[in-house]
Amino acid sequence: MDNTRYAIGIDLGGTSVKFALIDETGRFHFEGILPSMADVSAEAVIGQISKAVSEVKDYASKHGIVLCGVGIGTPGIVDAAGRIVLGGAENIRGWENLPLADRLEEISGLPVVMGNDANMMGLGETVFGAGKGASDVVFITVGTGIGGAVVIGGKLFAGYAGRGTELGHVPLIADGEKCACGSVGCLEHYASASALVRRYRERALEKMRTSSESAGTDGSRTGEDLSKVDGKYIVDLYKKGDPLAVASLEEHCDFLGHGIAGFINIFSPQRIVIGGGLSQAGDFYIGMVRKAAMRYAMPDCAVNTEIVAAELGNRAGCLGAASSFFLS
Numbered sequence: 499m500d501n502t503r504y505a506i507g508i509d510l511g512g513t514s515v516k517f518a519l520i521d522e523t524g525r526f527h528f529e530g531i532l533p534s535m536a537d538v539s540a541e542a543v544i545g546q547i548s549k550a551v552s553e554v555k556d557y558a559s560k561h562g563i564v565l566c567g568v569g570i571g572t573p574g575i576v577d578a579a580g581r582i583v584l585g586g587a588e589n590i591r592g593w594e595n596l597p598l599a600d601r602l603e604e605i606s607g608l609p610v611v612m613g614n615d616a617n618m619m620g621l622g623e624t625v626f627g628a629g630k631g632a633s634d635v636v637f638i639t640v641g642t643g644i645g646g647a648v649v650i651g652g653k654l655f656a657g658y659a660g661r662g663t664e665l666g667h668v669p670l671i672a673d674g675e676k677c678a679c680g681s682v683g684c685l686e687h688y689a690s691a692s693a694l695v696r697r698y699r700e701r702a703l704e705k706m707r708t709s710s711e712s713a714g715t716d717g718s719r720t721g722e723d724l725s726k727v728d729g730k731y732i733v734d735l736y737k738k739g740d741p742l743a744v745a746s747l748e749e750h751c752d753f754l755g756h757g758i759a760g761f762i763n764i765f766s767p768q769r770i771v772i773g774g775g776l777s778q779a780g781d782f783y784i785g786m787v788r789k790a791a792m793r794y795a796m797p798d799c800a801v802n803t804e805i806v807a808a809e810l811g812n813r814a815g816c817l818g819a820a821s822s823f824f825l826s
């Protein structure tokens with residue numbers, strides 16, 4: 499008799515619905531991806547999630563697999579009971595005041611556990627990935643924005659009523675620029691991948707301006723297509739020693755390290771796990787972030803903290819969502 503537990507893990511994003519049939523060891527037996535139709539309507543998105551659930555249920559029944567339930571990570575703020583998406587998901591139209599967990603229980607006929615997407619990713623990395631074996635983990639994902647999760651004693655900490663751990667929006671620069679959240683000077687505005695690109699472009703434009711004034715003595719920037727700049731572009735130039743890329747990436751790591759130092763001083767975690775595209779740039783990147791973080795953190799708080807790259811890539815969300823059924 500096979501006593502292995504299986505669950506459906508769903509990672510909902512503004513672009514796609516990732517879904518998988520996962521067992522308690524973290525193994526994927528089936529996985530798929532559908533467009534989320536987030537720009538259409540909340541009902542269209544629920545339709546896509548239902549499609550994902552029925553694909554996995556079909557596979558499970560064909561293979562005699564009994565499912566424990568459905569775990570889902572969604573953008574936005576989820577109520578403390580994990581039943582309702584309250585709001586805050588700008589990337590999905592109408593995604594607010596939605597009793598999503600109950601709706602999915604009706605649709606799937608299975609118990610549903612729901613959480614915020616970044617929290618689910620952090621949980622996935624803690625249970626199955628770079629945080630494995632640790633009970634106290636801070637996860638941050640550095641992409642268009644900065645999201646994160648805090649795991650204390652093996653459990654997600656999300657503040658009273660699940661309203662906290664907006665790690666990208668801790669204040670970094672007191673008189674800083676306006677952030678997307680409405681405040682100023684947030685970590686996300688200075689240390690996200692988008693911020694790296696923005697600040698590189700500003701430097702490149704400035705350089706073009708000054709070199710055209712000095713009649714082409716430095717022609718290296720002329721003709722650079724700044725619309726093509728992304729994180730990878732800057733990392734590639736950094737590896738070639740390009741001064742603007744070096745300055746931009748060093749500044750980015752300094753900002754990020756500053757933010758991480760704050761998390762170390764508050765939580766003193768065993769691991770800080772960094773996810774997102776830049777974290778896969780290579781060991782040198784994590785090394786630069788680590789150096790900055792350790793420079794700013796209090797040594798006594800940082801004594802047990804390792805800073806590492808995430809390991810699960812875009813599977814972290816599904817794994818974390820499904821793991822809710824394996825922890826008890």
Ligand SMILES: [Zn+2]
Pocket residue numbers: 666667677678679680681682684686
């Ligand atoms: Zn902010």
